[in-house]
Amino acid sequence: MAPFKEIKEKPVKIDKWDTGALKNALDDGAKKVLIDIHGYKESHRLxxxxxxxxxxxxxxxxxxxxxxxxxxxxxxxxxxxxxxxxxxxxxxxxxxxxxxIEKGIFLVALEQDRAMMEPDNEWKLSSSLRKYDDTYHLTMIFVDGKTKEERSATVSRRVDNFFDENGVFCFDLYKPVIDRLKQDLSNEKKKD
Missing domain, CATH: 1.10.287 (Helix Hairpins)
Structure with a gap:
């Protein structure tokens, strides 16, 4: 049998002047971080x-x-x-x-307890990018499964931080922003 090969994904290329495409590419990147990289399960309740x-x-x-x-x-x-x-x-x-109820939430990801003894923690993502604006606002909401306590954090960045001059999405520049936002909320969880 042939060894496992890592499948390289095609880079996402968009029209830099299309705010809808910019927002969707950034939203999909955030989904990829939580679902594909961190292994959370997507909830479709909303x-x-x-x-x-x-x-x-x-x-x-x-x-x-x-x-x-x-x-x-x-x-x-x-x-x-x-x-x-x-x-x-x-x-x-x-x-x-x-x-x-939905309030612009595009992802509800469930973080399952490793021992499967506690209720799932929820990570909700919502974003906004106004037409003719260059600032992308991403809000991450953490809902503790046990206490139902809700905490949120928001990051606002210019979209040109994540796209090159040809309109190619630079996921390697975007992933640390999502990870840092998640880490900040996780650290608050541990302090309590």
Whole structure:
């Protein structure tokens, strides 16, 4: 059998003027550090909540479609009106969910206890990069599994610290920033 070869990843290259692409590349880099390098498990609870609300809304829309097919318009008027109002009500709930529960969190990583005796610690990452701005803000939130105590730390850096002049993402410059943020929160945990 051939010895294991390390697979080299293609460097991420983006348009430096596209703030959405910049933010996504930096978010993906932070995910890679916690999930691939530190070995944490990704939790999809927040996204599942969003999908659940959307599924119910689509269910109302499909029910209205089928009902209108079986009982053409004059007969289906009340059902169509109820389903349409329910759909828009659920879209309002979805907006509130995104604004007050998800709050821009793009990763929830679970740090499992090695002995599997304690509840998992949570690491939440959220970020922002405004259009036409060059400062990337990353917030890391640590939630202790036992006490449910929450601590957070934020780092703000210019995006040109992590991309070269050709738009290639320099992961080796970005990883220490994530590791230091994580280490600062871990050190606070040990002090308590």
């Amino acid at each position: 996204m599942d909540g969003r999908l659940f609300i959307c599924t119910i809304a689509i269910g109302f829309a499909l029910f209205a479609l089928v009902w209108d097919y079986l009982y053409p318009f004059p007969l289906s008027r009340n059902v169509l009106m109820t389903c349409a109002l329910s759909y828009f009500f659920l879209m309002g709930i979805l907006t509130l969910y995104l604004s007050y």
